[in-house]
Amino acid sequence: MENGIHKTGQPDTPVEVLVDILGKALQANDPSETRKLVESAHKLAKGLDPYLDAISTPPSEVCQELIRASLEHNWDEAYNQGKTQFLQKRECCAGALEGHFIATLCKLTGAKTVLEVGMFTGTTTLAVAQALPHDGKVYALEIEDYMRNFAQPFFQRAGVSDRVEVVVGAASEGIAKLAAQGKCFDLAFLDADKTGYLGYYKQLMDLNLILPGGAIIVDNTLMKGRTYYPGGVKDELADAIREFNEFVRKDSRVDVVALPFRDGVSIITRRQESSPEADDIITGTAHSRILQRLKLNSKVALITGAGQGIGRAFAHALGEAGAAVAVADINGDAAERVAAELAAKGVRATAITADVTQAKECQRMVDTVVERLGALDIAVNNAGVNFNNAAEDTPESEWDMTFNLNTKGLFLCCQAEGRYMLAQGHGRIINTASMASLLVPHPQKQIAYNASKAAVVKITQTLGAEWAGRGLTVNCMSPGIVNTALIQSEALRPLAKEWLQQIPMGRLAEVSDLQAAIVFMASDASSFMTGHNLVLDGGHTLW
Numbered sequence: 001m002e003n004g005i006h007k008t009g010q011p012d013t014p015v016e017v018l019v020d021i022l023g024k025a026l027q028a029n030d031p032s033e034t035r036k037l038v039e040s041a042h043k044l045a046k047g048l049d050p051y052l053d054a055i056s057t058p059p060s061e062v063c064q065e066l067i068r069a070s071l072e073h074n075w076d077e078a079y080n081q082g083k084t085q086f087l088q089k090r091e092c093c094a095g096a097l098e099g100h101f102i103a104t105l106c107k108l109t110g111a112k113t114v115l116e117v118g119m120f121t122g123t124t125t126l127a128v129a130q131a132l133p134h135d136g137k138v139y140a141l142e143i144e145d146y147m148r149n150f151a152q153p154f155f156q157r158a159g160v161s162d163r164v165e166v167v168v169g170a171a172s173e174g175i176a177k178l179a180a181q182g183k184c185f186d187l188a189f190l191d192a193d194k195t196g197y198l199g200y201y202k203q204l205m206d207l208n209l210i211l212p213g214g215a216i217i218v219d220n221t222l223m224k225g226r227t228y229y230p231g232g233v234k235d236e237l238a239d240a241i242r243e244f245n246e247f248v249r250k251d252s253r254v255d256v257v258a259l260p261f262r263d264g265v266s267i268i269t270r271r272q273e274s275s276p277e278a279d280d281i282i283t284g285t286a287h288s289r290i291l292q293r294l295k296l297n298s299k300v301a302l303i304t305g306a307g308q309g310i311g312r313a314f315a316h317a318l319g320e321a322g323a324a325v326a327v328a329d330i331n332g333d334a335a336e337r338v339a340a341e342l343a344a345k346g347v348r349a350t351a352i353t354a355d356v357t358q359a360k361e362c363q364r365m366v367d368t369v370v371e372r373l374g375a376l377d378i379a380v381n382n383a384g385v386n387f388n389n390a391a392e393d394t395p396e397s398e399w400d401m402t403f404n405l406n407t408k409g410l411f412l413c414c415q416a417e418g419r420y421m422l423a424q425g426h427g428r429i430i431n432t433a434s435m436a437s438l439l440v441p442h443p444q445k446q447i448a449y450n451a452s453k454a455a456v457v458k459i460t461q462t463l464g465a466e467w468a469g470r471g472l473t474v475n476c477m478s479p480g481i482v483n484t485a486l487i488q489s490e491a492l493r494p495l496a497k498e499w500l501q502q503i504p505m506g507r508l509a510e511v512s513d514l515q516a517a518i519v520f521m522a523s524d525a526s527s528f529m530t531g532h533n534l535v536l537d538g539g540h541t542l543w
């Protein structure tokens, strides 16, 4: 490609088509021909932004109201009445598409903390806040106190006030203040005074305020085209942006991509360390940053007992981390429901009905996973039961049922999964044990359960040792008392008060407390851990 025109001679983008049409208009001798060409160039240029709006998801209703209020506000009057320090203009509002663009980048990068330098009426702030997780925050720097009051009711209406902190004052001071408070950002959006950009950029970079994997997004890097076509006019803003663009382009710490989106948007990311002296600790193992090492992309995970409670939480955690998920349960409807939940959030998932107390069923389950999802990389053996009876009253049938599922069934699963994984040369098996493997939970009586879970730890240790060095790791997790349907039985519910006094942290585990651990145990990041019993009990076993 040369000068925007491809070897075929055909222009390929709307701008290239414009260049082509206007070039022809310049060469046309017939005035009516020139007019026709200019008209078609005008229509093509005029239609671009509305079309982009039309094919993009519209902003939320509150965001639309805020954009409307920003555009309709009498900014001259606000200035004349001394409410704003500077004469603000409606064009300051970045608009729906750009707010949506920044919010999309937040979602793509999994951002939690975002800095906006130059908030105006907060339309982008709002779009970003709505895209952040509920424990995320956008810090919006704005020199005009008036804007905080303008935007606040809209943040409240959208229910995101606790996700927005407006810092009023000069942006350089705001950045310094946030830095002094130890704040760091996944993304920063530079959109305040253009002559200040270089200073803000240097502050953010020199103070390391952008987290590894983060980015600085900069608006107006084309400055209406005056950066590359000044038109012979003295232009302080275009000069400042040009100087900024050139500085960033030459800054060896970063990569930058400039997009012809609206008034030009540049995305600046920090370069990965690449010097030959850099070891794995500097570059990350296989150049994967620590959070990337936890990703389970293209892995296939099987979870038994995944129709509810802990297993369901494991299935969601592994799916969110990138794995395709086979949801196995003896209750087929429950398995289908969880598989549907996963599919609805974009996880490749399948449901399998299986009774894992039967060797044949375990084999069929593994075969089905491989047949439907193409492999089996991670297996979480989680199906289990718990009955409550004093030792002297425990019927033989209860002992058998408990051991059949919790112990024999778990071993049969490990065996079927292990055979497949040994043949493929890699795999992660994670068994659900219990803190009952380490202490005797009380006051409830559950001898069969306690003994079955102690056996799970021994199975895990034995398999971990036997299969070590053959690409497999086998570990188990021992949750404390988890707030699930299992403990809602009539026998157990009244005991909750007593348990709370036994737990140093003073609360039961929620299934979500176990999710990060299962991802770690399933990922390459845990490759040196095998035969381990990971206890997650709020300190219960310490007392």
Ligand SMILES: C[S@@+](CC[C@H](N)C(=O)[O-])C[C@H]1O[C@@H](n2cnc3c(N)ncnc32)[C@H](O)[C@@H]1O
Pocket: 092, 093, 094, 095, 099, 116, 117, 118, 119, 120, 121, 122, 123, 124, 125, 141, 142, 143, 144, 147, 169, 170, 171, 172, 191, 192, 193, 196
């Ligand atoms: C282009 S508007 C921001 C638009 C906004 N980011 C959006 O997405 O709609 C620029 C804003 O920067 C503010 N501003 C200008 N100079 C500033 C400074 N030195 N410190 C903080 N804010 C400043 C202005 O008051 C104005 O509200």
